[in-house]
Amino acid sequence: MKLYSVLFLFLIVQSCGNNNEKVLPKERTLTEAVYASAVIQPDSLYQVYAIVSGILDANLVEEGDMVVKNEQLLQIINSTTKINSENAKLALSLAKENYTGKAAILSSIEDEITAAKLNFRNDSINYYRQKNLWDQHIGSKVQYDTKKLNYELASNQLKLLQNKYHRTENELHTALKQAQNNYQSSSITTQDFTVESKINGKVYALYKEPGEIVTTMEPLASVGSAHRFIIELLVDEVDIVKISLHQDVILNLDAYKDMVFKGTISKIYPKKDERNQTFKVEAEFIVQPKVLYPGLSGEANIIIAQKEKVLTLPKAYITDGNKVKTDDGIITIVTGLENMDYIEILSGISKNTYVYKQN
Known part of the structure; x- marks a missing residue:
């Protein structure tokens, strides 16, 4: 008699557990995206080098100054x-x-x-x-x-x-x-003892003070576009094959916490950074914020694909990548798009199939 009571109690607990941990597949718009860290940089940003060595005689500009092409930036002396x-x-x-x-x-x-x-x-x-x-x-x-x-x-x-x-x-x-x-x-x-700007732009940094030694191996200044900025994205190597030109980018900047910016992929660098196993990708703003500074950071999602009214299931209910537990037992399904939370169900179950969460 005790054995039947224990078994009955187990079935009740299991039944309650299944009822609490089951869902029906649901139709929704599903967007697949690749995550990337983002840094804002001026367009055409470059490091200014001297092609001769000597002593820095004078910085002819200040940080933040607007310059034109061929304008003198620094003066070097070498007797x-x-x-x-x-x-x-x-x-x-x-x-x-x-x-x-x-x-x-x-x-x-x-x-x-x-x-x-x-x-x-x-x-x-x-x-x-x-x-x-x-x-x-x-x-x-x-x-x-x-x-x-x-x-x-x-x-x-x-x-x-x-x-x-x-x-x-x-x-x-x-x-x-x-x-x-x-x-x-x-x-x-x-x-060549007078260093000139190669572009019309803005002086973002000066690295040497008058009297310091100048070599051809160290940058003297940083100059870039004054008004046009680009989004530098670092994409993990496992995701880089999904990235292509003109894909949409959704960007959140730490400096603009409550705002979302949009952009498009404009350039993909083919060489991998071996230090962090990432690839650099550039994107252009569709509508650029009025105030930007070099080095502003944030997070971005690169839109890979988007579908409307697709049958989806929470990822937590799927095991081994393509198996779900139903009233008919374990069923293998075929999946499609996915994001952080949901995955598309192409076949194997319908919207009327209850799926149970497996421990």
Whole structure:
């Protein structure tokens, strides 16, 4: 008798539990979205770098200033580079003088060539005169050989000087070109001590004070658009394949707690950030708030798909991804869209099927 009482009590408890933990699938509009953390940044924001090293002489603008393209932002000084530029200018002047000036090295070689030509002509005359005599068996063999040797030596000397002239001319011309290139390079470097803005925009940050050392590896300022901002989103790698251009974005900003903003996906960066296993995605505001600052943060949902009047079930009533408990036992269902709370039922049960929550 006690056994029947316990069994009856168990069935009552189980029946009560099933009645309290059962639901009917319900039709509703279902929106599937991907969560992403959001940060607001100015459009075209970039870090300003110098292409030369030195000492920061002056910040020519202040944080918050509006600037136009090519406007001067910072002034750097470096006496070493200026001295190098002056030395390059002197070297260029010397190279020009050596190549084309009155005291050019080539002039002295030309003088030597002129003298060698006169000597060659004289030795040539003496040689052929002695040769004609020798051909007539007049004169001695020693005289003939001497004239011939002097002629050959003069000829070789003239050729050597002519080769020396052409070689020296090429060397001086090359040295002149090198000096011109060095001076041009040093002149460009001197001009680069003034850092200019690349865009029309706003100065958002200055990282150095006058007197500090400037290198080419450290940013000096941050400049971006003054009026146009973008939404930077970090999307988990498991969701990135669902993201495509022009998808709608619903944004909540911490600075505007009671407001919801809308945007659209405008850019997807293909490289994953290995540190946090996320991808960066950019979105544009449909209607931008009047006041925005770089770094404002919030949360966003990227709308993947949306359906109206679909049969849905709370996720808590589904186990193993596609199984539900009904009056007919465990049934496998086919699911579709899903969000944080609900999932679409495509087949397996109807809107009249009670589904029980499983422990």
